[in-house]
Amino acid sequence: MPAVRKVSKEQIIDAAVEVLRDDGFSAINARSVAKKLGCSTQPIYFSFKNMDELKAALTQRAIELHTQRVRDSLCAHEGSDSRYSSYGMGFVKFAAEEKQLFRWLYLEGEQPGAYQSDVLMQEVIGVIVDEFGYAEDVARRFHQDMIYFTYGLAILANTDHLHLTETELREAFRREFRALIAIYGKPAKLPEFAVKAGVAL
Incomplete structure (x- = not known):
């Protein structure tokens, strides 16, 4: 199996912010964020237990x-x-x-x-x-x-x-x-x- 690309938590949140800016809150999901990062969804679930946790981090960043x-x-x-x-x-x-x-x-x-x-x-x-x-x-x-x-x-x-x-x-x-x-x-x-x-x- 190819190695999972290393992506930091901050990079994932940054990507989620960009998805939100481009397409709105309904577009926030693991696939859209992964696409923005140019990777699979695996790094997202290594850093966040689930999408609710990522969305909570996104909310904090927006604040x-x-x-x-x-x-x-x-x-x-x-x-x-x-x-x-x-x-x-x-x-x-x-x-x-x-x-x-x-x-x-x-x-x-x-x-x-x-x-x-x-x-x-x-x-x-x-x-x-x-x-x-x-x-x-x-x-x-x-x-x-x-x-x-x-x-x-x-x-x-x-x-x-x-x-x-x-x-x-x-x-x-x-x-x-x-x-x-x-x-x-x-x-x-x-x-x-x-x-x-x-x-x-």
């Missing part, structure tokens, strides 16, 4: 990719925008640019233990407290309401029904922020960039 995309957005706008609005923009851009990964995590995923948590929840709550001076319990409720708005934009972007420029998207988040201020009260402080520039959030 990591999503988290990194949001963190990149936070860093990209640091000093020139609210970190909190940058979080929302990163979320929507991920939905638009990584359509299948977003659907896997939030819309159609059939992975074991569907992922339903907000990315970077505690970090984002901390940003609201730090940037705007809200108490943590208020920040949590404020963010929960903002999530409904953000998910709506993300789903529209994911399904190609949202066509906003970056400036228009940022302004949409600012309008929603102002609407929520009417409910939760004026923030005790504004980000330093907003104070200097006289930006109305």
Whole structure:
């Protein structure tokens, strides 16, 4: 018998991500992943007990990719925008640019233990407290309401029904922020960039 090609666990997960990106979650199976790797299915079952285990690893990788995309957005706008609005923009851009990964995590995923948590929840709550001076319990409720708005934009972007420029998207988040201020009260402080520039959030 020919020797089984050595394929690492990371390579298998990478291949599964590519299958997901190309063809969606329904295409994830041992044969499609093996074809992407250019090998038989044997290496997959050497590294993973079954497809559920591989799908769980795929879910974790998708979460990591999503988290990194949001963190990149936070860093990209640091000093020139609210970190909190940058979080929302990163979320929507991920939905638009990584359509299948977003659907896997939030819309159609059939992975074991569907992922339903907000990315970077505690970090984002901390940003609201730090940037705007809200108490943590208020920040949590404020963010929960903002999530409904953000998910709506993300789903529209994911399904190609949202066509906003970056400036228009940022302004949409600012309008929603102002609407929520009417409910939760004026923030005790504004980000330093907003104070200097006289930006109305």
